[in-house]
Amino acid sequence: MAHRMRVVFCCAAALSLCCCSRSRTDAPSLVIYVYDSFASEWGPGPELARRFYAKTGYSVQYVVFEDVTRAIHRAIRDQHTPSSRGADLIIGVDQYTLPLAREADLFSPYQPALPLPHALRIDPHNLAVPYDWGYVAFMFNTDAELPEPQRLSDLANPVYAKSIALADPHTNVLGTIFIGWAHTSLGAAWPAFWNTLYRANLLALAPSWSAAYGLFTAGEAALVLSYTTSAAYHLHHDNHTRFKPLLFPEGHPMHIEGISLVKRTKHARVATQFIDFLLSTEAQELLPLTQWMYPANPDVPLPAAFSAVPQPAACVSLSPQMCRAAAAALHASTP
Missing domain, CATH: 3.40.190.10 (Periplasmic binding protein-like II)
Incomplete structure (x- = not known):
């Protein structure tokens, strides 16, 4: 999630949270569907968006759902609404929700630049790239x-x-x-x-x-x-x-969470940049003390508190x- 250590009650089905809205005028804004705690003020989402903007000049807009299953259902509906902007990426896809997306042919495969441990593989075709577990x-x-x-x-x-x-x-x-x-x-x-x-x-x-x-x-x-x-x-x-x-x-x-590239995105180049960024040390170091999960990147050191695990x-x-x-x-x- 987790996964998410503070209690969150989300009344709305979805809400938008814009981060780093001062993007370059010629740069697309990434739209990412995500579960609530990831994008909350105590989650990693806002700081990840700031760091990604500082690194690339591209802004991030989170569309927040109570859980990833609802996000996937929304993205499936988007497929049938050509005028809908829809998501470029979905965060939180795991081995239990991926079959729903696979049946709808929702995602495109992506092989990240960083090699990840085989044990963290969610899908043999890389339809979901693991970021924590x-x-x-x-x-x-x-x-x-x-x-x-x-x-x-x-x-x-x-x-x-x-x-x-x-x-x-x-x-x-x-x-x-x-x-x-x-x-x-x-x-x-x-x-x-x-x-x-x-x-x-x-x-x-x-x-x-x-x-x-x-x-x-x-x-x-x-x-x-x-x-x-x-x-x-x-x-x-x-x-x-x-x-x-x-x-x-x-x-x-094990519960492994991943990020997936939505097939209908018109911003695949920037979206895959974000996937690789999410696996970088700069991004992964945020996850242990916000997600309270292990980072997928094995080179990221764990905080002292993880000695209790x-x-x-x-x-x-x-x-x-x-x-x-x-x-x-x-x-x-x-x-």
Whole structure:
């Protein structure tokens, strides 16, 4: 996102945020569709736009959506409206939302100038170029008068009744990842696990990660689905480690975020310049302390706060198709 450590509630479907509007008169303005926290005052978006303008003379206009799925749906509608300016780029595309865009033939491939680790590849055809990533994990409030869960299946224990906050898997990518994680790790036992979780142990199925995390930081939930890197945020901003990322022996899925080039753009040259800029050290150094995720560029040093982030012993590989199918099955069976 994440992913996004302050609670954001977005009432409008989309709003425009112009950065560095004093561009050269002969230079096109890039239009980038993006999720809300990326373009917020505490996100990396405004400073990235300023640095890109200083480097190239091209301005950036963010069109902000509550999440990337809504941004992709808007871009698909733009395809059928030739008069629409539309987006040149979409930020936040991941391995779970890319299939929606691929079905609509929305993106063009782009091979960035910087070689990236193979493990971060979102798409073999480079329809989404990774810029940050993190391990999905549950955060636990160690001040809660509850035992610390030792594995994923422990979350169905009655001791955690009404103690867990989760982003709704019907509508949220992080929630969808959780369903895929449970399905992969628990096998045939996962429907019963979900049934117990939903009916007894969930405090809330929140509409977004931000809403779920707000319940956790307010002390209403003892556990919340987030990222291991959330620990870095709390060490950096709150100077405490009582909110602890839990590592389970089942392993943890990766969430990789990417930027995609919209096929109908008339400014592909400038748009690809922005992609390469986003992967540069100058841009990537902003991400750890704004996105609270790992930068995709492996040469970027991590801030000291990331020393509080534990590393999972194993990574769980999830199929986006399986995650969507599992989430759809839940949608049919969960009120």
